[in-house]
Amino acid sequence: MNDSNPTPPISRIHSGSEPERSDASNNDREICEFLTLLEDDIRSHPEKLVALDSTLLARLNSLIGGIDVDINARLSADDE
Secondary structure: OOOOOOOOOOOOOOOOOHHHHHHHHHHHHHHHHHHHHHHHHHHHOHHHOOOOOHHHHHHHHHHHOOOOOOOOOOOOOOOO
């Protein structure tokens, strides 16, 4: 296998209709912009990275562990 020519990242999501295709392209662009921002921040400030150890995981679980979330449910008017 030749590692000198890696597979380029996926830059578009294709769907069945034109409006969805436009939304997918917008989502891809926004995700790429966010990931680039995150990458730049990590490269600039690697000392800010925090490992997810059992103590941090327990703290997070104590704060939000009992909350049930349905990611498919629509947001209420107050949440939008």
